[in-house]
Amino acid sequence: MISEILPVWIRMLFLFWASMLSTATIIFLFKKFFRKAWLMDHPEKYPHEGNRAPVPYWLWIVLFLNFLLQSLLFLDIWYKKLIIILILWAIVTAVSFIDDLETIDVIKIKVHPLLRLMMQIWVWAIIWITSIKIWYISNIFGWIIRLDNYFLQLWDFRIFIIPLIFTIVWYVLVFNSINWSDSIPWLTSGLVETSFLILLVLTIKLYIQDTSYLSKENSEFVLLLLAILIPSVFVFWCFDIQKKFLIWDSWTMFLAFMIATIAIISWGKIATAATVLWMYIIDSFYVILVRLYNKKNPLKWDMIHHLHFRLGSLGFSKNFIRNLVYSLSFLFWIGAIFLDKTWKIIIFCILMVIVFFVTKILSLKK
Secondary structure (H helix, E strand, O other): OOOOOOOHHHHHHHHHHHHHHHHHHHHHHHHHHHHHOOOEOOHHHOOOOOOOOOOEOOOOHHHHHHHHHHHHHHOOOOOHHHHHHHHHHHHHHHHHHHHHHHHOOOOOOOOOHHHHHHHHHHHHHHHHHOOOOOOEEEOOOOOEEEOOOOEEEEOOEEEEHHHHHHHHHHHHHHHHHHHOOOOOOOHHHHHHHHHHHHHHHHHHHHHHHOOOHHHHHHHHHHHHHHHHHHHHHHHHHHHHHOOOOOOOHHHHHHHHHHHHHHHHHOOOOHHHHHHHHHHHHHHHHHHHHHHHHOOOOOOOOOOOOOHHHHHHHOOOOHHHHHHHHHHHHHHHHHHHHHOOHHHHHHHHHHHHHHHHHHHHHHHHHO
16 A cells, blocks of 8 residues: 555556556456467457457456556555445446356356346445435536435435436446447547546546545545556557457446546536536437337347447448547537536537437538
């Protein structure tokens, strides 16, 4: 464990380089092992991936090992929030890992989408019950939304209804938004890295402005977590760009879990962090509505309705789709920070129109 006597900036710098070196080293070693053991994926099972050679499939475990290693060595492992994060993260990853094993025909057990959703809701509810929760949010439009006005009293225990529902909805949205963006190479990595950087900036700002003991303690915890995650995801992003390995559900589950959790424990920096994901959050609603309209299971994966598949069907390259999502997400984030309420609402409406009608707009242009 790093001495708490040291300033948080020194501890962050140490963790940053330790995490980057550890991630790169583990990836290098595991890539060789996975290729020798032929722990590779099956691109022929996916029409949009069938034109490439098999690549190592399970390298997502590097993130798990690196985060666990850095936490055990350099953080206070008995800190309540860290214990909760590690335990629930392990549960989420285990369920997703089973699904990944079925995908590459190692086992025949398939995790039903409804079971995955129920698992998400259960985990997120546990997070709320164990005090990682939020009582209010200041959204991108400038309003303060109180979440603790209504509650149920059960003996000495209060169940705050709106925070509980909000926490569950927030986690489910973030998970599915991140999970549904992984069909375009290095798109998910870039969105996640940007989200972590935004949370880093917001937490540093809070750490400087709020000098209360609880706020300082909480901000330091978040900053140390981000000091581990940001370099680790960056290394993955570099390998992802070169298509050196495949990133699938177990990886996206972990990152979605960490984004949603850190946004909540960062004293509710949800709205600004969500701006990077608005493209896919809106796309999630679009996909669900279209599937319900067509009387199909809204939780079942397909290659038709998602934003990247709609753009791909028009003949646009993956590079174009990735750059479009990056550009719109970045512009919306800048607008959420620097523009006034009226312009934020206008930009949000424009983004909704783009996501819902982008296929029609671009098909007319072509």
